[in-house]
Amino acid sequence: MSRVLVLGGGGREHALCHHLQEHGHDVWCSPGNAGIEKTVPCPAPDRAGHHGVVGLARSLEVDFVLVGPEQPLVDGVADALADAGVACFGPSQAAATLEGSKAFMKDVCRAAGADTARFDVCATIEEARAALDAFGPGERVVIKADGLCGGKGVTIADNVAAARAVLDEYFGVGGPARFGDAGQTVVIESFLVGEELSVLGVCDGARALLLPVARDHKQLFDGGQGPNTGGMGAVAPLGPDDGIDAAFMARVQRDVFAPVLAEMSRRGAPYRGLLYAGLMWDRGTGRLAIVEFNVRFGDPEAQAVLFGLEQDLTETLLAVARGGDVDENLTLTCRPTCAVVVASAGYPGPAETGKALSVPPVGGDDAVFYAGVKAGAQGLVSSGGRVLACCARREDMRAAVEAAYALERQVTLDDKQVRRDIGASLL
Numbered sequence: 001m002s003r004v005l006v007l008g009g010g011g012r013e014h015a016l017c018h019h020l021q022e023h024g025h026d027v028w029c030s031p032g033n034a035g036i037e038k039t040v041p042c043p044a045p046d047r048a049g050h051h052g053v054v055g056l057a058r059s060l061e062v063d064f065v066l067v068g069p070e071q072p073l074v075d076g077v078a079d080a081l082a083d084a085g086v087a088c089f090g091p092s093q094a095a096a097t098l099e100g101s102k103a104f105m106k107d108v109c110r111a112a113g114a115d116t117a118r119f120d121v122c123a124t125i126e127e128a129r130a131a132l133d134a135f136g137p138g139e140r141v142v143i144k145a146d147g148l149c150g151g152k153g154v155t156i157a158d159n160v161a162a163a164r165a166v167l168d169e170y171f172g173v174g175g176p177a178r179f180g181d182a183g184q185t186v187v188i189e190s191f192l193v194g195e196e197l198s199v200l201g202v203c204d205g206a207r208a209l210l211l212p213v214a215r216d217h218k219q220l221f222d223g224g225q226g227p228n229t230g231g232m233g234a235v236a237p238l239g240p241d242d243g244i245d246a247a248f249m250a251r252v253q254r255d256v257f258a259p260v261l262a263e264m265s266r267r268g269a270p271y272r273g274l275l276y277a278g279l280m281w282d283r284g285t286g287r288l289a290i291v292e293f294n295v296r297f298g299d300p301e302a303q304a305v306l307f308g309l310e311q312d313l314t315e316t317l318l319a320v321a322r323g324g325d326v327d328e329n330l331t332l333t334c335r336p337t338c339a340v341v342v343a344s345a346g347y348p349g350p351a352e353t354g355k356a357l358s359v360p361p362v363g364g365d366d367a368v369f370y371a372g373v374k375a376g377a378q379g380l381v382s383s384g385g386r387v388l389a390c391c392a393r394r395e396d397m398r399a400a401v402e403a404a405y406a407l408e409r410q411v412t413l414d415d416k417q418v419r420r421d422i423g424a425s426l427l
């Protein structure tokens with residue numbers, strides 16, 4: 001059994017802790033949150049920054065630190081832990097640039113020969129406006145802030161005129177820049193059509209062990225309408241009935257993970273940790289293009305994949321954290337699992353917080369993973385945009401979806417926002 005410190009305090013980290021605990025490991029979560037704290041000790045480091053994390057990991061005598069969110073990775077926490085001789089699952093700062101800069105990610109894809117949307121990287125509004133000349137007036141244009149924006153930095157403009165207005169917002173023409181410095185370089189790319197897939201791989205620098213494929217639901221409203229969010233719900237696994245068979249997974253290894261891992265190594269930034277490939281698959285043309293890379297488990301994909309996973313992932317994570325290899329031929333399986341996010345009114349804009357929350361008791365094949373919650377006078381209250389995810393694992397997907405929604409109906413939160421079609425594309 002291992003001793004593990006999970007860094008972070010959202011739904012993904014709660015799901016990671018639950019997975020580790022379910023397999024008998026000793027787990028701490030820092031900073032955690034008031035919901036996670038019901039079942040997992042959530043110690044605070046005695047000082048801020050990487051030193052605090054190193055000190056906490058040492059005092060708990062953990063076997064390894066498992067980093068949940070991207071920000072500490074982009075800030076170099078894995079490097080600081082490595083320097084201190086503490087094993088860490090999560091990529092180095094250099095490797096985390098795959099998520100930290102969308103321009104870098106596109107450059108790596110191009111150098112690796114991996115398929116991704118046609119793009120331009122623009123550092124000024126003039127360059128960005130000029131890049132729009134490559135689009136027909138009625139063509140959709142995807143505009144991405146280069147830096148980290150908590151999943152909100154992407155805008156899909158319906159046509160070139162709308163794209164011009166979006167660029168003004170990003171570059172702060174006639175008002176404050178919408179994403180501050182993170183949006184002062186933008187990637188402008190063509191719109192990809194197809195089905196989105198989230199493929200998560202545990203990578204050892206050269207090889208990837210792929211987890212069962214998940215589907216996130218990124219837009220706020222049913223049917224994929226409305227603004228992008230961090231993710232409103234997820235299902236896993238997608239399987240042969242959805243076109244995701246062994247041949248498809250072999251293609252993902254060959255066309256996505258292998259070339260990108262090789263390119264990262266060639267650049268002197270071997271990728272060790274969880275690599276999340278957001279893919280767009282057009283069944284009509286067969287095109288499989290990379291939309292994005294994230295350098296950590298997806299949120300809410302982790303809530304679905306890890307809750308459903310039938311094997312213990314801990315040994316593999318520990319091996320990678322210690323510099324060892326993954327066995328890419330292991331087969332990981334996942335029970336049909338659905339995660340439905342309950343979000344606050346206002347999200348993904350400024351969320352209404354401080355609202356009373358009531359959640360039924362859960363256990364067994366039902367779980368609630370807490371994200372934006374804190375302790376109030378009478379119990380938990382909301383403290384962020386995404387408040388929690390209701391999860392259920394069952395024998396088939398229909399039952400899992402129904403059970404997750406049955407749980408969600410028992411969660412009370414004023415003016416909660418919930419998508420009603422999580423998993424519908426698989427039924």
Ligand code: AMP
Nearest residue numbers: 117142154189190191192218278291292
């Ligand atoms: P990203 O942060 O790059 O993953 O983008 C967030 C979401 O925007 C993705 O999950 C897609 O739903 C959508 N998106 C991003 N890039 C494209 C694209 N080139 N074509 C179509 N949709 C996209």
Ligand code: GLY
Nearest residue numbers: 216231298299300
């Ligand atoms: N669910 C998408 C993400 O974690 O970025």
